[in-house]
Amino acid sequence: MSLIxxxxxHKVYKGGEGEVHALRGVSLKVEEGEFLAMMGPSxxxxxxxxxxxxxxxxxxxxxxxxxxxxxxxxxxxxxxxxRHEYIGFVFQQFQLVPYLTALENVMLPLAxxxxxxxxxxxxxxxxxxxxxxxxxxxxLPNQLSGxxxxxxxxxxxxxxxxxxxxxxxxxxxxxTQTGQDILTLFQALNRExxxxxxxxxxxxxxxxxxxxxxxxxxxxxxxxxxxxRMAQEG
Amino acid sequence: xxxxNIALSNLRRRKGRTxxxxxxxLVVVGTSVTLNAISLGLKQDLDAKxxxxxxxxxxxxxxxxxxxxxxxxxxxxxxxDVQKLSASALDKLKQVSRPEDITxxxxxxxxxxxxxxxxxxxxxxxFPAELKMKTWWKVDGSLPQxxxxxIGSGLAVRDKIGPGDSLRLNGKSVKISGVLxxxxxxxxxxxxxxxxxxxxxxxxKDSFTLIEVNAKDPENMAAELAKLLPGAKVxxxxxxxxGATESVNRFTRFALMVSILLAVVGTMVVVVTLSGxxxxxxxxxxxxxxxxxxxxxILSILFTEVLLISVTGxxxxxxLGITAPVVFGPLLAQSTVVQSGLAAAQGRAAAGQAxxxxxxxxxxxxxxxxxxxxxxxxxxxxxWRAVKLDPAEALRFI
Numbered sequence: 001m002s003l004i005x006x007x008x009x010h011k012v013y014k015g016g017e018g019e020v021h022a023l024r025g026v027s028l029k030v031e032e033g034e035f036l037a038m039m040g041p042s043x044x045x046x047x048x049x050x051x052x053x054x055x056x057x058x059x060x061x062x063x064x065x066x067x068x069x070x071x072x073x074x075x076x077x078x079x080x081x082x083r084h085e086y087i088g089f090v091f092q093q094f095q096l097v098p099y100l101t102a103l104e105n106v107m108l109p110l111a112x113x114x115x116x117x118x119x120x121x122x123x124x125x126x127x128x129x130x131x132x133x134x135x136x137x138x139x140l141p142n143q144l145s146g147x148x149x150x151x152x153x154x155x156x157x158x159x160x161x162x163x164x165x166x167x168x169x170x171x172x173x174x175x176t177q178t179g180q181d182i183l184t185l186f187q188a189l190n191r192e193x194x195x196x197x198x199x200x201x202x203x204x205x206x207x208x209x210x211x212x213x214x215x216x217x218x219x220x221x222x223x224x225x226x227x228x229r230m231a232q233e234g
Numbered sequence: 235x236x237x238x239n240i241a242l243s244n245l246r247r248r249k250g251r252t253x254x255x256x257x258x259x260l261v262v263v264g265t266s267v268t269l270n271a272i273s274l275g276l277k278q279d280l281d282a283k284x285x286x287x288x289x290x291x292x293x294x295x296x297x298x299x300x301x302x303x304x305x306x307x308x309x310x311x312x313x314x315d316v317q318k319l320s321a322s323a324l325d326k327l328k329q330v331s332r333p334e335d336i337t338x339x340x341x342x343x344x345x346x347x348x349x350x351x352x353x354x355x356x357x358x359x360x361f362p363a364e365l366k367m368k369t370w371w372k373v374d375g376s377l378p379q380x381x382x383x384x385i386g387s388g389l390a391v392r393d394k395i396g397p398g399d400s401l402r403l404n405g406k407s408v409k410i411s412g413v414l415x416x417x418x419x420x421x422x423x424x425x426x427x428x429x430x431x432x433x434x435x436x437x438x439k440d441s442f443t444l445i446e447v448n449a450k451d452p453e454n455m456a457a458e459l460a461k462l463l464p465g466a467k468v469x470x471x472x473x474x475x476x477g478a479t480e481s482v483n484r485f486t487r488f489a490l491m492v493s494i495l496l497a498v499v500g501t502m503v504v505v506v507t508l509s510g511x512x513x514x515x516x517x518x519x520x521x522x523x524x525x526x527x528x529x530x531x532i533l534s535i536l537f538t539e540v541l542l543i544s545v546t547g548x549x550x551x552x553x554l555g556i557t558a559p560v561v562f563g564p565l566l567a568q569s570t571v572v573q574s575g576l577a578a579a580q581g582r583a584a585a586g587q588a589x590x591x592x593x594x595x596x597x598x599x600x601x602x603x604x605x606x607x608x609x610x611x612x613x614x615x616x617x618w619r620a621v622k623l624d625p626a627e628a629l630r631f632i
Contacts, residue, residue: 080523088525
């Protein structure tokens with residue numbers, strides 16, 4: 001059984017200018033431990049697909065199973081619990097909470113967990129060390145560079161050890177070197193068993209992933225698998 | 235990290251908004267508490283003064299008064315047919331059905347005497363009885379004996395005289411044995427002597443100007459005394475302070491209305507500010523929802539924030555409000571109670587003492603609770619919108 005199974009998912013938005021068909025019968029399977037890229041031009045529906053797969057955005061029709069659970073059969077509160085347990089997000093522009101320090105941002109998912117405060121702090125510090133920000137854990141987001149903010153966002157996404165991380169254009173606003181550093185970090189996490197699904201429009205990013213699906217006008221155009229990539233070899 | 239820490243961090247790091255909300259609560263609660271504390275202070279002072287007056291019945295000579303008006307303009311009227319309050323009135327007081335209900339009697343003779351440069355008001359009193367009733371009287375020096383007098387503090391300052399000096403009154407030298415400390419009332423400009431001396435100086439023999447009486451059940455006692463003393467005017471003190479009571483009641487109503495108005499305006503300001511705050515945090519709340527926060531977690535953060543501000547603002551406003559009357563109280567007291575005549579009747583009136591610092595714990599509790607209710611009411615709609623927020627929409631996936 002695949003970790004994520006999407007079957008014939010449609011997503012239609014109703015707005016002032018009529019209906020917008022964002023996803024048109026998308027079917028996709030993602031295996032556990034896979035590092036998948038979703039490629040496509042702007043407006044192709046890749047971010048919508050990411051939000052549907054991330055249990056944030058119910059499809060208009062079709063089904064989605066994660067670890068055999070029909071996510072959208074759950075009510076919104078149980079779906080929130082599900083996201084907390086199964087999914088980590090790295091949002092576009094990182095979306096750190098501006099009034100919390102890097103450490104506190106990473107501790108956010110743990111604030112609603114059963115871990116006591118001291119343990120939360122230890123876990124968050126360990127993850128920040130892992131992403132190379134141990135020294136800057138008490139800084140506010142506006143005191144960090146874009147790459148550092150991205151690392152904090154990644155630390156926040158993995159701190160409670162979810163099996164899946166969704167990343168929406170994680171390198172979109174970074175320079176080439178910083179972007180490559182982030183992808184290398186993702187790759188390292190993937191090697192540890194984390195399933196990563198990344199939305200990107202940058203073809204160079206495909207050097208780090210195992211598979212890419214190409215989306216155009218809300219439909220899956222093609223899927224390409226790659227062997228072990230250069231960074232993995234390195 | 236707990237949810238409360240998130241709320242605290244938000245308040246601590248968004249200082250401008252937090253301070254604006256806090257100031258709103260401080261101003262609204264502070265002003266309301268100030269007004270209500272002054273109102274309560276005036277009421278309590280009135281009650282305290284009434285109970286500590288000593289005299290709760292005043293007996294004076296009966297007279298008739300004709301009010302005069304010219305073309306609708308009132309001018310001071312004419313008092314005529316002034317009767318005397320005979321010295322025998324004191325004996326008649328003992329004829330009441332329950333003499334044990336009369337706890338103190340203080341007769342007084344009031345007249346005028348010419349000095350070297352000006353006229354003086356003389357009050358002949360029975361000092362032991364007078365001091366028993368007017369416990370706030372403090373004499374700097376000694377009580378007068380024989381041909382001695384105690385003068386009011388205003389008089390002492392005006393004429394630059396004090397204990398050991400002498401006054402010539404109607405050609406007779408009267409030694410000053412002491413100065414009555416400032417009362418804020420008419421006593422400050424009066425010369426007090428034993429009754430016999432004043433009678434000799436003024437020629438007001440065998441009569442009193444007024445008799446102050448302290449009795450249990452003053453209303454009924456006054457009615458009984460009026461029957462026993464048909465030539466006298468017997469007035470329960472409660473009647474004398476009707477004006478003061480009405481002034482205080484009017485101020486209380488004003489304070490209540492202003493408080494309600496402030497609460498309404500304050501609530502609107504807080505609602506608008508909190509709505510704006512929540513709107514500005516749409517993305518942030520979307521992140522919370524996306525990473526698995528339940529609706530109750532979001533509510534917990536928002537309600538903690540507003541409760542922290544409300545309690546702090548309410549408490550701060552209360553402390554501000556109970557401190558302000560110490561500064562502004564005397565001004566208000568002088569314009570209400572003092573002018574009503576009570577102060578003049580009882581000497582050291584509300585002016586100085588009424589607005590002393592007082593805690594009013596129920597007012598404090600009410601302030602904090604009201605602030606919390608206002609805060610919770612104000613956050614209800616924005617909070618409801620926040621929990622209904624679609625995380626995908628908040629994070630602009632749609």
